[in-house]
Amino acid sequence: MAKQLPYRTVRTAFERFETAEPEPRGELSHTNAYTLLVAVALSAQATDAGVNRATKELFQVADTPERMLALGEEGLVGHIKSIGLYRNKAKNVIKLSRILVDEYGGEVPSSRAALQSLPGVGRKTANVVLNMWWGFPAQAVDTHIFRVANRTGLAPGKDVAAVERAIEDNVPVEFQRHAHHWLILHGRYVCVARKPKCPACLIRDLCLFEDKTA
Known part of the structure; x- marks a missing residue:
């Protein structure tokens, strides 16, 4: 060191x-706080370019937690099969989307603790969202x-x-x-x-x- x-x-x-x-x-494609959160969650052990290829069509049909829930886990899997650990990531994205709808009115919270409470969201993912969407250092x-x-x-x-x-x-x-x-x-x-x-x-x-x- x-x-x-x-x-x-x-x-x-x-x-x-x-x-x-x-x-x-940042190099992850997104249109709102939710698509940013999903993109960062999908990027674990994957490249930004690979995630962007997978989410290009995904975010056209599921750019809110409500639309992601309507797509469903198997529908999501169909879009992200090229990304590593896609099965587990799909489960987490559907779970976090349900929590966002039920507990946060469909909005992505701007609190690190709240973000980290979501399935598949660790401190690094939370920090990326806080930095890129809200400009927090x-x-x-x-x-x-x-x-x-x-x-x-x-x-x-x-x-x-x-x-x-x-x-x-x-x-x-x-x-x-x-x-x-x-x-x-x-x-x-x-x-x-x-x-x-x-x-x-x-x-x-x-x-x-x-x-x-x-």
Whole structure:
């Protein structure tokens, strides 16, 4: 695990991210809070591109919890069979849709605790929804963010919870709304796992990673 970079260095790194991409966007297709919630729940152990292919037609017929319940579990399965763990995910989506209708009037709650009480929704999924739909500075730490945070020294931690706290503690507050997306996109396209693209990296001179690629 890398050492924590000094505050001024962290600030410089995020200033560069902001200059390069002032308004980063998540890559999961959605039209409302409900379709975002479903897309994120389906994305566990799957790629965003794969989820988007599956949900393109799904969300045309089921973009609310009521319409998803009308579609039913088997109808949902027919749309998401290309996604890993589709059977279990379909069960959870139908269950959470029923809860949203019965307990929340068909609306997606904007509380982390309420979101996490839904079937198949963990802290990471809740944080993505809070961040992407409501603009709350929640940090959804996935494998990309965990790798980048530790490799660079921007927000090191021994587990995802520690990295989430490190981002909240060390990233200047004005960058926290978009920190999640800057880090995940950096990890997905530049600071990749096997052979990071260090020559193309915006923060290569700030990063603590010792085995930089030429």
